[in-house]
Amino acid sequence: MAVLLSRLGAFSHRHRLPVIAVWLVLLVGGGVGAVTLAGETSSSFSIPGQESTTALERIGEEFGATGEGATARVVVAAPDGGTLTTPENAAAVIGLVAELGELPGVVNATNPLDPAAPSVNQQQDTAYSTVTYDAAPGEVTPAQQEALLEALDDAREGGLTVEASGEATQEPPHVGGPSEVIGVVVALVVLAVTYGSLAVAGMNLLTAVVGVGIGVLGVTIATGFIDLSSTTPTLAAMLGLAVGIDYALFIVTRHRQELRSGADVGTAIRTAVGTAGSAVVTAGLTVVIALAGLFVVGIPFLTQMGVAAALTVVIAVLVALTLVPAVLSFLGSRALPKKQRAAAQGAGGGATAHGGGRGFLAGWATTVTRQRVLSLLLAIVALGAIAIPFFSMQTTLVQTPAEDSTQARAQELLSQGFGEGFNGPITILFEGDDAAGAAAGESATISGLDDVALVTPPTPNADGSAALLTVIPESGPTDPATEQLVADLRAQLADLDGVEASVTGQTAVSVDVARSLDEALPVYLALVVGLALVLLVLVFRSLLVPLVGVLGFLLTIGASLGATVAVFQWGWLADAVNLDTTGPLISLTPILVIGILFGLAMDYQIFLVSRMHEAHSHGASAMDSIRTGFRQAAPVVVAAALIMFSVFAGFVPAGEATIKSIAFALATGILFDAFVVRMVLVPAALALLGDRAWWLPRWLRWLPTLDVEGAALEKAEPAHGRHRQPVGTPR
Template identity: 90%
Template sequence: MAVALSRLGAFAHRHRLPVIVVWLVLLVGGGAGAATLAGETSSSFSIPGQESTTALERIGEEFGARGEGATARVVVAAPDGETLTTPENAGAVSALVAELGGLPGVVSATNPLDPAAPSVNQQQDTAYSTVTYAAAPGEVTPEQQDALLAALDDARDTGFTVEASGEATQQAPHVGGPTEVIGVVVALVVLAVTYGSLAVAGMNLLTAIVGVGIGVLGVTIATGFIDLSSTTPTLAAMLGLAVGIDYALFIVTRYRQELRAGSDVGTAIATAVGTAGSAVVTAGLTVVIALAGLFVVGIPFLTQMGVAAALTVVIAVLVALTLVPAVLSYLGHRALPRRQRDAAKAATVGDGVPTGGRGFLAGWARTVTHQRVLSLLLTIAALGVISIPFFSMQTTLVQTPGEDSTQARAQELLAEGFGAGFNGPITILFDGDDAAGAAAAASTSITELDDVELVPPPVPNADGSAALLTVIPQSGPTDPGTEQLVADLRTQLADLAGVQASVTGQTAVSVDVARSLDEALPVYLALVVGLALVLLVLVFRSLLVPLVGVLGFLLTIGASLGATVAVFQWGWLADAVNLDTTGPLISLTPILVIGILFGLAMDYQIFLVSRMHEAHSSGANPMDAIRTGFRQAAPVVVAAALIMFSVFAGFVPAGEATIKSIAFALATGIVFDAFVVRMVLVPAALALLGDKAWWLPRWLSWLPALDVEGAALEKAAPAHGRHREPVGAPS
């Protein structure tokens, strides 16, 4: 692989202008395609084939628009001391309903004071209108949402308190806010300090932006042809930008080392792509395995997220292997700080890459390997303590709105007027002969269940073949009591004669998705860990080194999710991350964090340990190999981790609940993995293992060697001959 990649790097060097033009054409073409072909994204999450999802589809068939369109609840509260039923207030409510019914995209708006179907509380001071849109959940446009909010502002002028909640009011996450820009700026500063050159740092960042831009634009184009979650483009952008910057960093760093060792520009590019590029391909492959492996969960929207992010990572790898070398070809020796250029041009091939034996990181490596037992025990103990909150983690798909949002105020009004469970109603669909009679009979026994507050009369469809029964819990939609009520209802309704009863609604969908994700998590973890172990065994030709890396990752995951639970569920340091409300984590968080962090953790394992393996293969004893490899690779890993942290942390304060917890878990996971597991646990464990770390059983000696360190290039060097660049070449 190293030889093939070195030839690719040499090709990019010789044909630098066409390579750059091709990437720019792809970027411009992607922008044009996104502007003309993009469709709407969806913020709804469901699993085809589950009871709750199937029942929702049948409701759409049996009850028409009632079950198909997205809905919003417009809550109206009378001024203090008044009721909504006075003639003047009732007229104002009717006028509001008429205005709501005429809004863009709205199919119908119910009148809460209609005697046939009232939706007003017993005190008659709080009521709600159900506004139904033609668009499906998650597909209400921003313009339609703005029109609804404008109608609320008009209604407030009458003295009413008017707020709105529901799926039709949920806004899609955005990409490119000010906090994300701050993260990118911090990444640029880290690059500038690492390189000692603002121009090279800018080049690194720009090539990464080209890659992530093409990836996100491709995802945007796909929304015009398939139904994608609104989280998908944001996730692809967050991950693509982080790995794009890091992968370019690894190539550029090796290129600069080769220049300082006396290689000419062309040879330095070929060697950098053949060596660091091999590690980039291997690292990118682990990320792709982890993301594409989400298909085993069997949830389409999660598979789409994983595939979209994986394709963005593939583009980042291709950019690092082709566009970055092409740009480096134009920079030549200008990729080095000015004070190093003359020395690099005068250096003789064979002088070796300067590594330095002193400095903070060299001292760090000596301390960790000398105090290996203490370092190992302290690392495990510290991460273990941080992992404790993980064991009380709760998940849900019900997003808690921001504290100062109209959705939060609407839910508060409903809870005060109707009870906490009114914000998470459970719907039961009865299908069969005399469905309405069966629903009425079942309602009597349902009211006796724990956590049931109210069971209104059933609503039959036009021909009486189906009926809907609404159950209002006593507890809120994210309360464990409501989840238990869904299970109790299914148990009680399992054996009805002549009628099929299905428990559904957004609360039941959330419970089903959370349960499916929890059940799929061990299978998914086993798959990605197993595949990555095989890959790492091929890279390092060792059993214990991959095992140490994977066990360290498990500590990373525990600490990352533990810290996330402590902040987002328990409320610790909530103000530090601009958290409005606390509650269960979004159901997607654990499995996505595990998938993404696993790939990134293996990146650091490969980049750090491959240099140790290279030194050991060259004849160094185990302790010297660890310290030499650490000294060479640790500065790059530190810079890469700081960049990853900056990019992910930039998505934390933005305010979207779905992305916020995922970004926080990734940012903290990067800190734990790079600076604790890879910089302390791994070198300490390898020092403790000694020569045994590189042991491979004889019966596995037939395995192919991936040659991440580029040993094949050293063997081929005499044949190819390192030469000086001809006159007129970029320098």
């Protein structure tokens, strides 16, 4: 692989202008395609074949389509403890309904005071109007949403309390807000400090932006042909930008080190892509496999998210291997600061590896390996303590709106007027010859179940072959008691004679998806842990080094999710992340975090330990190989981790609810893995193991070797004559 990649680097150097032109054409073409072909994303999650999802489809068949337009629920409360039935308030409500019906895009607005179909509570002080749009969910325009808010303001002037919630009021997810820009700026500062050159740092960032731009634009184009979650483009952007910056960092740093050792530009590019590029390909492969492996969970929307993010990572790898070398070719010796250019020209072939000697990181490695037992125990205890909240983790698909938003105030009014469970009703579909009779017969039994506040009269369809029963829980949609009620209802209705009953509704869909994800989590975790063991055995030809790396990864996952539970579920330090409200984690968070962090953790393991492995294979003692590899590879790992942390953290303060917890878990996971696991736990454990760390049983020595250190490149170019530094991490 090293030889093939070195040839690719040489090709990009010789044909730098066509290579850059091709990438720019792809970027412009992606932009044109996104503008002309893009469709809308979906904010709903469901799993085909579930009882709740199948029942929703059958309701549409049995009762006729009620319209696929997005809806908003406009909630009205009487002022000063009065009622909505007084002439003045009733007139105001009717006037509001009339205005709502005339809003742009609205096809219907129900009258909550209509005697034939009232939607007012028993105290007659709270009511709601259902406003239906002609646009599908997610397609209501900002102008239409603004018109709705203006109508609410007009109604408030008459003394009513008016708020709105529902899918029609939800803003589409955004990418590129102020907080994300701050994260990118921090990444640029880290790059500038690492390189000592703002121009090279800007080049690194720009190439990463080109890669992530092409990836996200491709995902956007795909929305015109397939249904994708609204989270998919944001996840692809977040991950693609982080790995794009880091992979370019590895190539550029190795290229600069080759220039400092006296190589010409072409040779430096070829060597950098052949050595550091091998590590980039291996690292990118781990991320791609982990993301694409989400298909084993069997949840379509999760598979789509994983594949979209994986394709973006593939593009980031290709950019690092082709576009970055082409731009470096244009920069020439200017890739080095002015003070280093003259020294590089006079270096000849005898320069030694840059980054040796003393320094903070060298002292760090010495301290950790000398105090290896204490360091190992401190790392394990610290991460274990942070992981404790993980065992209290709750998940849901019901997103809680921001505390001061009109959606949150509308839900609060409905909870006060109709009960907590009104925001999460459960629908039961009865199908059979006497569906209405069965629904009526079961109504009294259902009313006696725990957590049931109200059971509405059954609603039969036209031919009496199906009936609907609505159950209002006492608890809210994210309460564990509501999840238990769904299970109790299914147990109660499991064995009806001649009638089939299905529990559905958005609350039941959320419960089913959350349960499916929770059940899939151990399977997926076992998959990625097993993959990590196999990959690391091939890379390091050792059993104990992979075990240390994988156990460290498990501690990273526990601590990352534990910290996320403490902040997002328990509310600790909520203000620090601009958290509007606390509650269960979004169900997607744990499994996505495991998939993404697996790839990134293996990146750091490969980049750091491969240098130790190389030193040991060249005859260094176990302790010296750890310290030598650490001080040469750790600076790049530190810079890469800080960059990834900055990018992920940039999506936290103003991120949408789904992305916020994922970004926080990834940002903290990067800190824990890079600075505690890889820079404390791993060197301390390897120091304890000594030479035994690199032991491989004889019966496994037939396994192929993944050459991430560029040994094949040295054999292919014996005439080079320079001191080779074939490490997985550029130094």
